[in-house]
Amino acid sequence: MVSLLDVARAAHVSKMTVSRVLNHPDQVSPEIIADVQQVIAELGYVQNRAGRALANNRHYNIAFILLDDINEIEPYYAHLLMHLTDELRHAGYTLEMRHDRNFDLTNVDGFLVSGARGSDFELLQSLTVPVVIYGTEPGIPSVDIDNKAGTQLATNALLDAGYARLIYLGIDMSEPFAINREVGYRDAMLTAGRTTEIYHLPNDEHAAQAFLADLNLCGNTGIVAATDRLGLGALRAGRSQGLTVPTDLGIVGFDGIYIHQLAELPLTTIQQPLATIAQHMVALLMKQLAGETVTSVYVVPELLHGATTA
Amino acid sequence: MVSLLDVARAAHVSKMTVSRVLNHPDQVSPEIIADVQQVIAELGYVQNRAGRALANNRHYNIAFILLDDINEIEPYYAHLLMHLTDELRHAGYTLEMRHDRNFDLTNVDGFLVSGARGSDFELLQSLTVPVVIYGTEPGIPSVDIDNKAGTQLATNALLDAGYARLIYLGIDMSEPFAINREVGYRDAMLTAGRTTEIYHLPNDEHAAQAFLADLNLCGNTGIVAATDRLGLGALRAGRSQGLTVPTDLGIVGFDGIYIHQLAELPLTTIQQPLATIAQHMVALLMKQLAGETVTSVYVVPELLHGATTA
Structure with missing residues (x-):
């Protein structure tokens, strides 16, 4: 040896x-x-991790369970995974990847879960080891961005820029993140004494572009997009209608991972702070392993200035 | 229990x-x-994996080491990881994520490595457990796409479409994949008795767009792009110069993961078959664990028809 x-x-x-x-x-x-x-x-x-594990009755291994379908995996998962791997390594743990509803406890001290939907929460609540989800669910320790604060930031940025018309492009889902992003826009508009204008679309840049082509944008318009994909579609619609961005048309997207950089003009966006999210997820898991009670964490995202706002 | x-x-x-x-x-x-x-x-x-592991002197755990810098992680890694996780699970193994040059053998039967560069290969060759890399390196079991065959496919598709001028947009790196993609274009052009026209750029859509704006594309031109990001830049340059795609300008990209779908017109591209790559990587590792000698595998990619070729 x-x-x-x-x-x-x-x-x-x-x-x-x-x-x-x-x-x-x-x-x-x-x-x-x-x-x-x-x-x-x-x-x-x-x-000699085996020795350390036996002495402490620990495996020093955490499973990360990604429940999204492989065809719907967002590119930012690669980054979230790297950050989680780094954070766990600093805590002396390894990260095991799982890709199905496999909550088998073999060699695992706890679970980090992303992409959980309504039907998963009962199962997650019945686990006998610590779990932290990326998202929001009462009764399960979770880390999420403050989606409402994010769209408030986006809306206020476009209000400050003075656009006469301020549209919200939402996504046609009833998941909490989608609802909270819309509420942020509505609250900011209400506070400013402005009338809301809200549309719901599939989360697809082509769908957004086609929809806005029919809406006849006529300048002096700001768009709060629920995702960067919708923001990307709005940018294309505006340019194909001959509008100058950001003079005639201002756009703020949401997510700030990869897609905003790929746009023809870099999108102004509300950025998901993945490193901070990973830090909190691992910290909540470690606290539970140490026997502490934890409360869910909301991380306020930041406005990342691109070229689609003045 | x-x-x-x-x-x-x-x-x-x-x-x-x-x-x-x-x-x-x-x-x-x-x-x-x-x-x-x-x-x-x-x-x-x-x-009871511990019992099975003791009986067979195995950990039933493979480490996937991703050596790219976190700011340069391509979005397709999320998909490759999911496929590797699925393949290993079918073989009865778990996947452990690593993100640094950590070849510690604790709890690990072998390594899958991506993003290895010249300076890593000596270390990889001296490992005492099986390793498979995603890429190409003589003396190390590897799985790679046949990059040369890929750009031959792309070039022949544009030759068949009858474009008068056929440009290669390469990337300014001397890594084997970049060289082999260029060789595929050169070979196909040579075989067709055509004159080559080759440029090297950073792998960035904005750089490609700016470069092609100065090149004055004048219609009846095909572009073989070394990556989808360069193809995306070519598409934008053509449209901003008033060229109709694919009538005036045909484009074939390379990679076929995520970016080609985000383009304003879906890019025709040479697609990396990530599921097949993951199957071969895990199969080569399992054969080595079974004591078999293995040879490296080259997977021929396929042309995925989008809207940028006729």
Whole structure:
């Protein structure tokens, strides 16, 4: 059995340095990490996690369950996963991927769940280990962005810019995030004494573009889009009708992951802070594992200025 | 300790059905999976993987190491990961996510690696457990698409459509995939007795659009783009110059994951078959674990017809 000391000697570093490479790589230079990992690979070193696990009655492994259909996976999941992997590693845990309703407890201390829908919550509440969901559900520890605060930010930005007409492009779903985003727009409009104008569409840029082509946008209009995909469609509709963005048409999207950058003009958007979300999800799980009671966390998203607002 | 029989009785199904839900969920109806997983959650059932692992000297866990920087993660990684998770689950293994050069063998039987660059290969070759990379490197079992065959397909599609001028938009990297994609274009053009016209750009749609605006495209032109991002930029440049796609300007992109659908007209593209890639990666790893010698696999991608070719 290769020991930590064997690795340290072969890499010409201290045992403390090897330990840092394994558990706190952010405290070590990339060159030293490369050297030590090379030696670990050559010697076939195995950290004695099994011993630590037995001593503490822990697996030091968390399953991340992604319940969305593979054809509907949003690209930001790759980023959320990387952030969760990093956060768990800092906490001394590994992340196991799951992709179906598999709540088998083999080798797992808890669950992080994304994409859960109404029918999943009963099952999640009956789990015998800690769980944290990405989303909102009373009675289940959860981390979510404050969707309402997000669209309030978006609406106020367009109100401040002085557009005469302010439209909300919502998505035709009754999930809490969709409802809360609409409420944020309505509240901000009400506070400003303005009349609301709300439409519901499939979450698809082509659908948004086609719909707005028929609506006859005539300038001096702001659009609060419930997602960047709808914002992207609004941008295309405006340009194909000869409107100048942002002078004639202002647009604020929502999500701020990948799609807003792909637009012909970078979209102004309300950005989901994925690193912060991952931090909170892992922190809530670790607190539960330590026996603490936790309350759900709402993260206020930020307005990311692009080229579709002045 | 809750047994498989306890779960079967509580769910009013056979032990065989519980086993199928755990190991071959594709053979069971969604309703039965929901019922059985509900019971598993309520009873806190734990599969005896530890016993199976001890008996076979296996962990039944594979680490997927994603070496790309978090800011450069392509959205298709979410899909690749889901496919790898599904394939490993069918083989009786779990997938552990890693995001740094962490080749520690704790609880791991082998590695799947993506995003490896030149400096990583020495380390990968010195591993004492099986490894499969997504990419190409002599001496390391790998799965890759046949990039050359892909751009040959793209070039021939545009040649068949009869465009007078046929441009290659490449990316300014010397990685094997970038070189092989260019070689495919060159070979197809040579075979057809046509003169090549090759440019190298950053892999960015804005860069491609700006470059082509200066190039003065004058109709009857086909563009073989090394990536969908470059293809997206070409589409925008053509439309802003008043060219009709695909009559005046034909475009074939490469990758076929997410971006091609977001374009204003769906891009014709060479699609990376991620499910097939995941199947081969897991199969090569399982063969190595069974003591077999393996050879690297090249998967020929397919032309996916969009609206940017006739």
